[in-house]
Amino acid sequence: MIGTPLLPLILAGLMLVALIGYVVLAGADFGGGVWDLLASGPRRDAQRALIAEAIAPVWEANHVWLVVVVVILFSSFPRVYSEIATMLHVPLSLMLAGIVLRGSAFVFRAYGGDQRASRLRWGRLFAISSVVTPVLLGVSVGAIASGELASPAAIASGGGGAPRGGSFAALFIFPWLRLFPLGVGLLALATFAMLAAVYLTLETDDAVLREDFRRRALMAGAAHAVVAALVLIIARSEAPAMWLRFWSRPASLAVLAAGVLAGAGVLGALVTRRWVWARFAAAAEAALIVFGWALAQYPEMLPGRLTIAAAAAPDATLRLILGVLAAGTVVLLPSLLYLFRVFKGERQQGARPDVAH
Amino acid sequence: MPDLLAARSQMAMSLAFHIIFAVVGIGMPVLMVVAEARWLHTGEGVYLDLAKRWATGSAILFAVGAVSGTVLSFELGLLWPGFMAFAGPLVGMPFSLEGFAFFTEAIFLGVYLHGWDRVRPRAHMAAGVLVAVSGAMSAVFVVIANAWMNTPRGFTLVDGHPTRIDPIAAMMTPAALPQTLHMVLAAYAATGFAVAGVHAFLILRGRDNVFHRRALGIALLVAAPAAILQPFSGDLSARYVAQWQPVKLAAMEGQFRSQRGAPLRVGGWPDRDARTTRHAIEIPHGLSLLAFHDPNAEVRGLDAFPEDQWPPLRPVHVAFQVMVAIGSFLALVSLAAVWLTLRRRDIASRRWMLAAIALGGPMGFLAVEAGWTVTEVGRQPWIIYGVTRTADAVTPMPGLVVPFLGFTLLYLLLSVIVVWLLARQFGQSPESSDAAPPAVSLATEMP
Ligand code: HDD
Ligand code: HEM
Ligand code: HEM
Secondary structure (H helix, E strand, C coil): CCCCCHHHHHHHHHHHHHHHHHHHHHHHHHHHHHHHHCCCCCCHHHHHHHHHHHHCCCHHHHHHHHHHHHHHHHHHCHHHHHHHHHHCHHHHHHHHHHHHHHHHHHHHHHHCCCCHHHHHHHHHHHHHHHHHHHHHHHHHHHHHHHCCCCCHHHCCCCCCCCCCCCCHHHHHCCCCCCHHHHHHHHHHHHHHHHHHHHHHCCCCCCHHHHHHHHHHHHHHHHHHHHHHHHHHHHHHHHCHHHHHHHHHCHHHHHHHHHHHHHHHHHHHHHHCCCHHHHHHHHHHHHHHHHHHHHHHHCCEEECCCEEHHHHCCCHHHHHHHHHHHHHHHHHHHHHHHHHHHHHHCCHHHCCCCCCCC | CCHHHHHHHHHHHHHHHHHHHHHHHHHHHHHHHHHHHHHHHHCCHHHHHHHHHHHHHHHHHHHHHHHHHHHHHHHHHHHCHHHHHHHHHHHHHHHHHHHHHHHHHHHHHHHHHHCCCCCCHHHHHHHHHHHHHHHHHHHHHHHHHHHHHHCCCCCEEECCEEECCCHHHHHCCCCHHHHHHHHHHHHHHHHHHHHHHHHHHHHHCCCCCHHHHHHHHHHHHHHHHHHHHHHHHHHHHHHHHHHHCHHHHHHHHCCCCCEECCCEEECCEEECCCCEEECCEEECCHHHHHHHCCCCCEECCHHHCCHHHCCCHHHHHHHHHHHHHHHHHHHHHHHHHHHHHHCCCCHHHCHHHHHHHHHHCCHHHHHHHHHHHHHHHCCCCEEECCCEEHHHHCCCCCCCHHHHHHHHHHHHHHHHHHHHHHHHHHHCCCCCCCCCCCCCCCCCCCC
């Protein structure tokens, strides 16, 4: 049987894996919306069609990673979940509105008939919410990382009236409406846009269209690198505890080095038109950023307030959740592989001729 | 608007919205799979048309179900952080199982909706079966979490904190079996009748063709067994409520006095001040008989509980009456369909039958909303029955009326759009002019 100190760490790790799954897969679906918004030139409609076709079969499945993160969080680290949900109520609610609008607009466009005007209208809504939602996700993460969230204990319980311990804005707005969280929001956006552009180069046989997305991938990659560097720099004054810990640990330096390497890999692969390499390098880059954040926070889950060990639910729960995750993975992995094989593999051959309908 | 009321309203509104799409997500895959199985078996193109039609029609609903469900999984914490800090370790198990059910559902839904040309027919149908199974499983798991709120188990309270946590015992709570059974049946009955209702209506309006007749047959085949079983399953629910949530039962029935041989009330309007339920038709000994299977059993009335533990009486009583009335109607219509089938008569050539089915179209969904009103409003003032009051679990963030209004507006807008898009699709049904429309009975569409 697994010992007590290790269990919370394992579950936190699995939650991180799910979050990385969300970023690497669903992140690209958001990024697709960014390129829908920025579609331009003579191939504008073709670009949009390619994006829609690439996202349609997989976005609902990709989206479930977020649900898994939330479920692990509230079952295994209930205090962290309830504190985050209390203190970040505003950006999280806005993010949810974004998630609802994006998903709905996407299917409304796909199934809402063929009139160009209405398709454009839904497409616009889909694209705008795809831009706003990742920023809000990043802002929430940045606010957690900065350690600026107040304790819910500072607020009068029972709701209603002006809370003690500061004005509404001081408690519920300013902790996330700051430079660092906004920087992380932009980083999320740039990263998702890069992921999408890189992945899209593999989604078409049309060389011209592929070059469109290659150019976009290079631009987004550059933007991503600049924003990432800026976030690292402003962290010094805006999230000092995390900054210190990050630079004092060999492990985080190794992650940083790997991240730089992966970024260079994306660049190199795009320049030499090695599409599959670019895809893996971009995914690794995004994963390393999330991993680096976790490492900089470790062992804290809510910086300044709760460590992983202190926030963990009783062992009985953790063991069962671990069991469920293990059993679930056995079902999930082959299913996911099947999904991606059906829609993302052997694409060059198009529809299989031996299949009736 | 006070914050607590705003939070309760936002939760109620979000759940009432999500459940529509969730029910469709459980029921529609079954209909599509039956149609596809009939296609593989008979080779008749109309079945393939049907399966594809239904898939396209449901695609919008699946997506809205997924995003509104995601909102809920956050809302539990955004609105009820105190509840989740308490309940998370206890109900985390069904929620994580549910997470995997969502995964398989979403994955194979992707294959089903977008894979017509990419996988072989049998693999395609297998994907549909997996969507149907995981849809039902996700309902089972989330309702188990809700059952725990009604009959909390698996912990010992020490100074208001749960200790000696046993998540398995929390899953095996007494409400789990009756509630999950009732919910899954409800999903099949509601979806089946909704689809049957649309096609019956179109046949009545003169669009009598093989497409609508096949659709009607398949929808009834799914709806009728569920609707016939539903009153029995409802009886099981009522008996667990009588045993474990007696004050909810008293509110459902408008039973103010504790008494032996309590009557069953049909209709009526509870009057809290006068401590009586007016204008109800009373069936002597009916309640004792139904709730405890003993005509002289003692039923505890509201007077057995302090008034600050009573749920809102009128919504609970009226919602219960509505559900039971609809349940009886749908079961009767289903029995009529069985009867016509046994006598080898054509269901679709009887206008009264078509009219009854069309009338039943929206009723299943109405019953689902009414049933959840009974369960959730009937649990008040508790969020965890007998353990935590709703008022103590609400988030301390002030100004909750703003998110409530915001999400209400958003969901209203989405509802209007969804209804409009669906209505357009019905308008475009294929008018395959068939010389001899086939007779409709439950037997014709058995796979
Ligand atoms: C098609 C929908 C439908 C139909 C026809 C019925 N119900 Fe129902 N009922 C539900 C859909 C539903 C529901 C929405 O699914 C609920 C809410 C929670 C639950 O578990 O099921 C519910 C709850 C519910 C409860 C409360 C359980 C609780 O508080 O935990 C009772 C006592 C009944 N039902 C009883 C009945 C009876 C006696 C019916 C007889 C005809 C009936 N229902 C028909
Ligand atoms: C508090 C309550 C609830 C929460 C937190 C919740 C959460 C969710 C989430 C996160 C999803 C999206 C999964 C995805 O991305 O594909 C979802 C969808 C779904 N939920 Fe709920 N849900 C709740 C209530 C219910 C209830 C009561 C039922 C059952 C009857 C239900 C049945 C479903 C089904 C069948 C789907 C799939 C929907 C579809 O694809 O159309 N949910 N829910
Ligand atoms: C999808 C079907 C459901 C519907 C239509 C529904 C309906 C409602 C309604 C009307 C309320 C407000 C009650 C009141 O305050 O007077 C409520 C509250 C609530 N429900 Fe449900 N419910 C559903 C399923 C669930 C499930 C599956 C869960 C949890 C796992 C859940 C958790 C809650 C919570 C936490 C509250 C707030 C606290 C409270 O008012 O007791 N609900 N729901």
